[in-house]
Amino acid sequence: MVINAYPSHTEPQLDSIYYHIASDALEIARSSETRFERAQAIATCIVFSALCLEAYINRMYYRHGESLSLPHEGRKLYDMRLKDKWTSYAKKCASDIGGFDEDSEPYKTFSELIDVRNKRLVHFKADQENTQHGAPKEDHFTESILLDVGRAERYFKCVGDMIQRLCTFPLAKHRTELPHYFSKGARYTDYEIFTASVRLVQPPEK
Numbered sequence: 001m002v003i004n005a006y007p008s009h010t011e012p013q014l015d016s017i018y019y020h021i022a023s024d025a026l027e028i029a030r031s032s033e034t035r036f037e038r039a040q041a042i043a044t045c046i047v048f049s050a051l052c053l054e055a056y057i058n059r060m061y062y063r064h065g066e067s068l069s070l071p072h073e074g075r076k077l078y079d080m081r082l083k084d085k086w087t088s089y090a091k092k093c094a095s096d097i098g099g100f101d102e103d104s105e106p107y108k109t110f111s112e113l114i115d116v117r118n119k120r121l122v123h124f125k126a127d128q129e130n131t132q133h134g135a136p137k138e139d140h141f142t143e144s145i146l147l148d149v150g151r152a153e154r155y156f157k158c159v160g161d162m163i164q165r166l167c168t169f170p171l172a173k174h175r176t177e178l179p180h181y182f183s184k185g186a187r188y189t190d191y192e193i194f195t196a197s198v199r200l201v202q203p204p205e206k
Contacts, residue, residue, distance in 0.1 A: 015055035016181045019159065022048040026156050029149050039146035043121060046145075049155045050082075050117040053110070053162060056179070057085045064175045068092045082114055086162070093169035093176060106161035113155045120145060 022045045029041035058077070065072025070088060071080070080088075090099035100107040145151065167176045 013059075015052045015059065015179065018048045018052035018055055019179075019181050022052060022156050022159070026149075026152055029152055035147060038149070042146055042149065042152045045152040046113065046155050047117055047121060049159050050113055052159050053086070053113075054082050056163060057082070057089060060089060060176060061085065065089075068175065083111060086110070086166075090166055090169060093166060093172040095170045097169065099169075100165070106158050106165055109154055109158040110162050113158055116145065116155075 025041045025044035025048065029038050029045060032038040032041055061070060061072045061077055063072075065077070068089075070092060071077040077085075087099055087102070093099075102108070102111070163176075163178065166172060167178050169176075
């Protein structure tokens with residue numbers, strides 16, 4: 001069977017550099033000797049783990065979204081919530097399975113990661129985290145997020161788990177890819193981090 005190919009081109013591979021920033025930060029968090037250094041590293045790990053997942057799924061939409069009848073460029077795609085991007089794309093790859101089970105792993109940790117990144121780090125609301133008036137929150141901001149290496153480890157692991165799970169859905173072939181930075185653990189060269197030659201292919205007709 002002949003598969004029609006689109007012209008080859010280059011595209012950014014920012015999910016690669018985001019993955020390694022998160023990985024490096026996690027290693028620093030594990031060995032840090034001061035609370036500030038650990039908090040800085042954990043915040044970096046959490047934010048860039050989420051950024052990696054967003055950059056990856058945006059690339060998949062760009063490469064394959066049009067063939068899947070999904071928005072693949074422009075405002076419609078970038079206005080979508082990150083969770084919706086992942087669930088919509090997974091449904092197109094999962095056939096009768098229906099995509100991710102949102103009450104099971106790895107989606108539960110993914111959802112938690114995005115909420116923490118968005119609501120408690122990027123859009124920090126001091127009045128909701130303040131513990132001066134009344135009893136401290138059960139999940140105190142500093143102790144439960146910025147100093148919790150175990151939480152950072154769960155979130156970073158979720159990056160690989162989400163990508164791997166997406167790639168195992170029945171219709172994922174020709175619609176996803178297992179990145180080299182995840183599957184082999186190797187770093188790209190400086191050039192490959194930002195641009196990689198790709199050749200888009202149309203999935204074979206059923």
